[in-house]
Amino acid sequence: MNVEIIKKGNYNVSEWSGGKTTELYIYPTTSKYNDRNFMWRISAATVDAPESNFTSLPGFARKLMVTEGETILEHSGKYKIVLKPFDKDSFMGDFETKSYGKASDFNLMTSSACSGDINLISVEPFSKIKVENKSLGKVMESFYFLNGEAEVKFQDKEFKLDEKDLFYINYEKNDAKIEVFIINRSNEEVKVIRTIVLMS
Structure with a gap:
């Protein structure tokens, strides 16, 4: 990981x-x-x-x-x-x-050798969302923060991300307890582009 x-x-x-x-x-x-x-x-x-x-x-x-x-x-x-x-x-x-x-x-x-997709995540002010992943095999994910600032909580650790920063993780799907949360503590909506890539 x-x-x-x-x-x-x-x-x-x-x-x-x-x-x-x-x-x-x-x-x-x-x-x-x-x-x-x-x-x-x-x-x-x-x-x-x-x-x-x-x-x-x-x-x-x-x-x-x-x-x-x-x-x-x-x-x-x-x-x-x-x-x-x-x-x-x-x-x-x-x-x-x-x-x-x-x-x-x-x-x-x-x-x-792989396949992938991109999607928009909108995080409302003063809210927290859990990012779901039901994929199998080797997974690579990134979260690109288009605006604002927020925290990413992963493996019980919190990471602060500013506008235009990128949070990247890779792991095997059978890794235990893979949970990603995005926490918006500001009074503006934060938009994040999530990329997920699956290895063949």
């Missing part, structure tokens, strides 16, 4: 054709995005150009959630979709994909 907290000042930020991308986590941690030798990767990106082409990623599946603004994704010969905040789309990395509109988004890329 492994627990990590990545602070917002420690991410790798790079340019892409439409704006900037912030690598939040890549697995294995020794892999490189440009070498395409990772099993999975999560990132947050900005789309600053009114029109842009997505990078081709053959062999990877993608899930994208808009976090701010609005965008239209057009997968050539496939379909077109309008995404507003917290809408998401799932598509293959070898699709010829073009985006229209300025926005910010959250991305999960997975190789054929």
Whole structure:
């Protein structure tokens, strides 16, 4: 079992054709995005150009959630979709994909060695929620805090997370007493993007 907290000042930020991308986590941690030798990767990106082409990623599946603004994704010969905040789309990395509109988004890329999903968790002011997980096998989870600050309680320990911080855990499903709680002690709603990846 492994627990990590990545602070917002420690991410790798790079340019892409439409704006900037912030690598939040890549697995294995020794892999490189440009070498395409990772099993999975999560990132947050900005789309600053009114029109842009997505990078081709053959062999990877993608899930994208808009976090701010609005965008239209057009997968050539496939379909077109309008995404507003917290809408998401799932598509293959070898699709010829073009985006229209300025926005910010959250991305999960997975190789054929694993599968995954992303979902929004909203934590009301002065509340505590338990995150359920019914998956089997080796599980990797992360919680990316879009705004505010909160605590994550895991294995009877509490970890403080600020805006844009990432809480990451991996474990085997048969590990005893796997419970995750998110505690919001503030007077504003806290939004968190949860990523779950299952290894084949």
